[in-house]
Each structure stands twice: as structure tokens, then as C-alpha cells.
Amino acid sequence: MSLTKLTTSALAIAALSATAAAARDQVQVAGSSTVLPYASIVADAFGENTDFPKPVVESGGSSAGLKRFCEGVGENTIDIANASRAIREKEIKACAENGVNDIVEVRIGYDGIVFASQQSGPAYDAFVPSDIFNAIGAKVLVDGAIVDNPYNTWNEFNGDLPAAEIAMFIPGTKHGTREVFEDKVLLKGCEDTGAMKAMMDGGMSEDDAEDACLDVRQDGKSVDIDGDYTETLARIDANPNGIGVFGLAFYENNTDKLKVATMSGIAPSTETIATGEYPVSRPLFFYIKKAHIGVIPGLKEYAQFFISDELAGPSGPLANYGLVSDPELSKTQKAVADEQVMGSNS
């Protein structure tokens, strides 16, 4: 019977491929789904414009990407982690424990966080950060007292907003976007409404009060979306009152379906975010394992190509897709050229 033949040839192929795989020739990237589009644009152009193969860019979220990044040094680990937030102390420590000591941090630009609703739904054009907090915070301040969130419609706490049912679709906790959303919207709203002060007056420590501010109501008015923005878009499509949290680039690609909400009277755009007028934006990063530079062909070239003026500059394809380019790009370019690792200086 040819069974034995088949098995031996299968094993032979497996062994052969394992040895052939000893040298990896492409850059391996994983991380934030917000950075993924930009990384894929760069990876595509990198392959077309150089003799290096196109890097592989995986998604999965900032935290998952950084976790894989910190698994160790070697060809079976990733070279670059994309993140829509800065790396945490805890993660740097985890990295160091696994031998990933020298990390080069690269800031590629800024991304706006946009609130948008269905094109045919009510217009939300009078938002301030405190509204979002009032709408979805677990505990809010009503008449000087901290109570469980009693609100059902937007106009109950801000008369300028429509009398529409509260239905928010916010990024799940594995997304880096969630952290920015918590920092710049929930926490700020908590402070602005005075809820945080009231909590601290009520005997909470500052840390506890901050945590309490970030608690989101669990009665179905706020829904965590763990998938991509397309999932949020689908939920918005099905709910005329729904408001979703998107990245600027995603919104700009779907302007025919989405209506954007202004924040403190400013509509988000690359210009208003670059000037800082639009309040909710965050920097985007990627992190390079320095130990892999020189081992994995094209790694440094990819990083330099990514942040070159031609790509990440204001007239490059990344800006055209929705990235707010970094005014201090030249500084980043120099840091990458010098392979400046985190914690050395600057």
C-alpha cells in the first residue's frame, strides 16, 4: 500500500520546509487594528518600491500585539508591534523579562477619534465630553449627588441634543482606542461634570474615583465592540439613534453612510486635529525590536520608509487615507536612523 510512501513523503516535505524556513526574509508586524491600514499601505508600497518582500502585517489590537512583541527575541517572534497608545511600564517590564531590552519607539502621526451616527438619524452637533460621560458613565452626578445613571435620552442632560434614545457603541477593552476614549472623553467628562470631585468628597481616593469614572453602565445603553470598525458600522446601520466611536480614517472612507458629531463645536478633520482644536486625538506608534535590526532583512529600511516625508508627510498616502501627520516627523526620522532605544535619552 502506498500509505507508508505517503507518510514518508509527507514527513520529508515537513522536514525540508522546516530547514528551508531557517532564514526569515520578511518583516513580521502585529498589533493595533487602527494602525493596520497605515501599516498595510506602507507594507504594500515598501514591497513595490524596494527589492525587499512585502512585510506581513497582522491585526489583533494594541495589547495583543505588544504581548506578542514581548515574547522574546528570535525569528519566530514579531519584529514590530503597532500600537494606538504608548507602551506601558508593565509591558516594558514584561519585555525585559523575556530579553527584549532595546525597543525603538516610533511615533507615526495622530489619529482622531470620531463620534458618528447614521446618515438619516438625528444630528448630534452639540457634544461636549461631559455629555458622553453623562450618557454612558455607570455613576453620574445628578443634583449634587452621585447616583446610578438615570438617563435614557440625550436631551435629559443637554437641552441642545436631540430627544433620542442613548445607544453608544464603544471600542472594547482590547482596543487601544478604548484607552484614549477613557482618558480624553470619560475621565474629562467626569472631571467637567464635577462627578469626580463629588466622588472624592464622598471619601474615595483619587485612584478609586478615576476608576469609578471609567466604569461604563451595564444596562445595554452602551455596547462594547470587540471587533473592527466595520462591526460598529453595522450596528449603527441597524440603529438610527446609535452613535459609534470610529477612527477618523474609517469615517472619512464612509462619509456616505455616517454623519459625524461635532465635539465642543468642532468637526473632526485632519486640519482641526493637527491644530489641536478637535479635542479627541491620540498619537499612533510602532515599536521595533532593536535586536532584530540587521538580522531580519529590510526591518530598518521598512521603519525608515514608513516615516519618510514621502509617506507619512502631509501630502503622502497615509495623510491621504486619514492620518494626521506629525509636525515633528524629522525628529522621529533621526531617532530611527540612529536606532535610538527607549529610555536612553530624549
Add this chain to the structure above:
Amino acid sequence: MTEASFDSQGAPARKRTSLTVTDERTKARNRAETRFRAYGVAAICVGVFFLIVLAFSIIRSGLPAFTQTVVAVDFQLSQQDFDEAEAQLFKTKAYEGFLIEAIRGKLEERGLEADFDAGAIERLLGKPGSTLREHYRANQQDLGQEVYFQLAAASRVDGYLTGRVTRDTLQDSRFLQMSDLDLIDELVAVGVITRSFNWNFITGADSGVDDPGGAGIGASVIGSFFMMLVVLVLSLPIGVAASIYLEEFAPQNWFTDLIEVNISNLAAVPSIVFGILGLAVFIQFMHLPQSAPLVGGLVLTLMTLPTIIISTRASLKAVPPSIRDAALGVGASKMQAVFHHVLPLAMPGILTGLIIGLAQALGETAPLLLIGMVGFVARGNPEGIVAGFTEPNSAMPAQIYTWASRADPGFYEKAWGGIIILLIFLLSMNVLAIILRRRFERRW
């Protein structure tokens, strides 16, 4: 006395039954049967209805992916321009710059009614830079000569021609503006913009998120092919050997019972678990390459093995014992009986099970998530057989998933188109399974 007089007296009478007249109970039973048949027909109708809706929506959403809006241009690139473009960091962009200038000149010569500027032409075109660069690097003799190109238009121009983007819903953006639509209409009228079959979609690889027109599923079909090869080569011998041993040779004791229970349990384990296992064992421990079809195939082998073992054992069981007894009776050894008589008779069933298992593995995305085959993997066609196994590649369902999560609506269309291709593969595999069964199955 007649029977009628008995009845009239109210005496207990024998109930009269007739074969030609149906009584109440028979009627009730007949009604119940009719009702049941109606339920059955209704259930089938509902099923068929959903199938038709599904097929219709897939085909309607996916068909545009197979055609493409192309802009026809005669383009001339001088040696000097070529050198200038090649000297830059972002070479493809430089080629696009020359192209846009050339088109602008041509259109101005032609004297179109619509207003346009260089920006409008840029919005019209997709990402032709890499096509141009590839062409001129391979055919340097074309430098300085007019070359006829058919270049993919931008995804929103494509959407305007297929009806995805309409004048009513279009919001001016840097991707497309209302004024561009007049230019497009005019160019369509003079035949510069046309639609043609999109071969690149069938043969090409993935593209960056800003270029839906350049995206193709071909590379991931090849990735899927190599994975299925690994699954076939590994799971057929292992699965068949394991089932033959368990079914024909193994003693019946608590240990084989334990194995049996575990095989059944493994068949029900969610596929993502196999992905985690694959990451830990094949990539982190055995140091096999990431994102490679080899690892994908190994993981999917683990996933399909229980299914194949179960179906193989079922078809071995279906061979009547008389065949074995006859073989043993004329002096065949146990192994001869199995390999000469039982296995050939069970083969159609085994192959059917194998093909169904392969089809299941072909459509699986979850385990591939963890071994790096989902994401932007655009290596193009592998060079050689070994590279096919070890070089990063995507798989069809992974590619569809990636496209479906991208912002540009053009990719959504591509995802549906990818589903059509995947379904064609699945359907043909199932048809093959049916044909094998029909041809070789034997009934007793």
C-alpha cells in the same frame, strides 16, 4: 326484524364500518398526515427561500468584484523620467506623477467640457504606480515610446459605475468630488473609461487598504491549496491507519474506549483551540515559520483528523462482516482481509468523509488568526514548491475576513467576490464527493 328497528330501539349496536366510506377516526388520521406533509413542505420552502436569498445576495454583492473600471491611456515615459523616478524613495508615486501630467495634457488637447485639474485625475486613478514601474523595469525598450495601458480606476469611480456611489449620496471628500462625476460621465461617453473583466482579482495578491482595485484573491487561493495539500497528505494516512487499527485490530478494553471517547470529543473542540495549540507547538516550540501554509496545514490537519477518523470508522463498519468472514474463511490473514477486501469496499465512504473534512478545513479562519495568516499578507505567488509551503501566505477565508474589516467599501465588494470563489471551490469539492459515492458505492 331489520337492523333499523334495533337502532330505533336504542339498543347497543355494532358500529358499521365500510372500506368505501371513511369514518371520523380515519379522517382525523388522514388530516394529521396532510398537516404533517404541509409542515414538511413548509420547512423545505423556508430553507429554499433562505438559500435563494443568500445566494442572490452573495451573487449581487459579489459580481461587481469580477469586473473592473479601467482607464485607457497612451502613455509615454522618457528615459530621463524613468531615471528620475527610480532615483526617488517613493518611486511608484513619481511614476503616478508623470502619468497624471500626461493624461492632463491629453485631456486638455481633447477639449473636454467638464472642468478638471491634476487633483481630479489623481482621484480618478487608483494606484497605477506599481503597474507602470513593473512594466518599465521589465521592458526598458518601451521607454520613449507610446505604450497603451489599461489602468484600474479608483474604487469610488468604480463604485459610481456600478451604482454603489450615487450623486445623491456622494459627499465631497478628498477621495471623490461631485465635480469629478461630470468628468467621469464625459470620459465614459468617449470610451476612455470602460469596464472590463478583472483578471487581477482572480490571479493577484492582496493590496494596501488604499487600493481596492489592485486586490486579488489568487495568492490566497494558492495558500489554501498548499494548506489543503498538507492536510490531505497528513490526515489521509494517519486518519485511515488510526481508524483501521481501532476498528479492525484493537482489543476492546478501557483504553481503546478512552481513545474513542476522546476522538469524539476532539471533533467538537472549537477550531480556535487548535490555533492556540499550533502557535505554542509549531511556531514557538518547533520554530516553524510564522504565517506559513505549512503551519496552517498542520493546524488544520489536527482539526480535521477526528472528523476523518469518525467517518472512516463509520464506513469500515458499514462493510458487512460476511465479507471479512469469507476472506478469513478462505485463508486470508487479518491484514489481507482488511486491505484486500474491507478497505476497497469502504473507500468511497472514506473519500467522501475526507473531502467533506477538507472542505470544512478550507473554510476555516479562526485557527489561522493565531498563526499569523490573517492580516496583510501580500507576498504574491510563491516561487517553487518549498516556498509555497514556507513563505507567508494567506488563505481564502482569511483573505475574505481581512477584506470585510477594511474601511473602503470597495473591499466589501471584494469580500463578497471572494466568497463566491470560495463557494465555487466548496461546491466542486462536494460535487466530487457525491460523484465518488455514486460511482463506487455498493449497497448490500
